[in-house]
Amino acid sequence: MSERRLIIAIDGPAGAGKSTVARHLAAHFGLLNLETGAMYRAFALKALRCRIDPDDSEGLHQLAASTDIALEPTRAGNRVLLDGAEVTDLIRDAEVTQAASRVSVHPAIRSWMVDLQREMGKAGGVVMEGRDIGTVVFPDADIKFFLDASPEARSQRRYEQAAGPISITASSDGSQENGKAQDEVTRELHERDERDRNRAQSPLRPAPDAIVIDSTSLTLEQVLDRIESVVNEKLARAGSY
Ligand code: DC
Numbered sequence: 001m002s003e004r005r006l007i008i009a010i011d012g013p014a015g016a017g018k019s020t021v022a023r024h025l026a027a028h029f030g031l032l033n034l035e036t037g038a039m040y041r042a043f044a045l046k047a048l049r050c051r052i053d054p055d056d057s058e059g060l061h062q063l064a065a066s067t068d069i070a071l072e073p074t075r076a077g078n079r080v081l082l083d084g085a086e087v088t089d090l091i092r093d094a095e096v097t098q099a100a101s102r103v104s105v106h107p108a109i110r111s112w113m114v115d116l117q118r119e120m121g122k123a124g125g126v127v128m129e130g131r132d133i134g135t136v137v138f139p140d141a142d143i144k145f146f147l148d149a150s151p152e153a154r155s156q157r158r159y160e161q162a163a164g165p166i167s168i169t170a171s172s173d174g175s176q177e178n179g180k181a182q183d184e185v186t187r188e189l190h191e192r193d194e195r196d197r198n199r200a201q202s203p204l205r206p207a208p209d210a211i212v213i214d215s216t217s218l219t220l221e222q223v224l225d226r227i228e229s230v231v232n233e234k235l236a237r238a239g240s241y
Contacts, residue, residue: 005124006031008231009133012147013204014192015154015161017215017223021147022129023077024224029127029231032073036117036130036137037100041091042069042082043109044099054102061108071120094188101192104131105199131196134207143234145227146206149216151193155186 008025010018019035026033044054046067052059072079080088090096103109110132117137121128128137134144149157159182196204206212211230215223 006126006143006231006235007121007124007138007141008127009138009141009144009207009210010127010129010147011131011134011144011204011206011210013131013149013154013196014189015158016147016149017157017220018129018147019077020220021145021223021227022127023075024220025227025231026073026127027075028224028228030125032126033078034071034073034117034120034126034128035078036113036128036133038071038078038080038088038091039069039113039116040104040109041096041100042080042087043067043113044103045087045091045093045096046082047103048095048099054099057106057108060103060106064109064112069116098188098192101195105195105201107201110201131204132202134210135205136202139207142238143231144207144210145230146210146212147223148212148214150214151186151190153216155182155189158189159185 006029008031010022010025012018019037022033022035025031043060043064047054047060047063050063052063054060068081068083070081072081078088079086080091091100104113114132114137117128117130117133120126121138128141130137134141134146213223213226218226
């Protein structure tokens with residue numbers, strides 16, 4: 001174990017509960033929580049504003065050269081700054097969500113983001129959450145988790161997130177009234193899953209040494225118990241960071 005402070009990687013697909021878990025974990029262990037998906041989202045928002053097609057690799061590359069993205073971790077989550085202006089809420093928009101998945105397939109955009117993320121996390125003392133943290137950004141992270149859940153559970157959570165308070169536990173019934181909107185959520189999540197898992201560069205997959213947790217039928221408390229006990233064990237074995 002090195003002298004530097006702890007780096008925890010949490011990867012997984014959309015709706016697996018990564019952000020909620022990362023936020024709790026960071027608060028519990030006094031770490032900074034860095035949400036890398038928010039960076040792709042902020043860049044996607046800029047591309048949409050500048051009318052650059054999210055599939056236009058060259059246009060996006062040029063745009064990146066004049067774009068500044070920063071995360072400010074707080075206890076409530078990350079404040080996201082795009083060219084110095086706060087966009088924390090704007091980047092949750094459905095159009096931005098789909099565009100973020102599309103801009104993130106381009107190798108030049110990924111390597112720009114990975115450099116930024118390494119810079120932000122290099123001092124350690126962080127929980128970094130995303131799709132490629134344990135595989136690409138910090139392959140030597142001290143602890144890697146891959147948080148997964150069934151597509152049905154993830155789409156239910158996303159749907160509930162959009163409608164109200166965040167829950168990590170899928171509820172079993174969706175009302176008829178909500179059916180159509182939920183179908184849309186399910187379709188979009190599936191599209192993103194396909195793109196995130198099948199892109200050529202750093203597709204979503206667990207690192208070989210990641211601890212995979214399927215949260216489909218677990219409560220937030222159960223997921224946190226499991227993760228916290230792994231972290232505590234690691235800390236006990238390593239001495240303090
Ligand atoms: O975690 P999120 O839903 O906010 O991420 C938005 C998009 O960003 C997601 O569809 C894929 C991309 N992403 C990525 O490619 N690599 C990361 N480390 C984080 C997010």
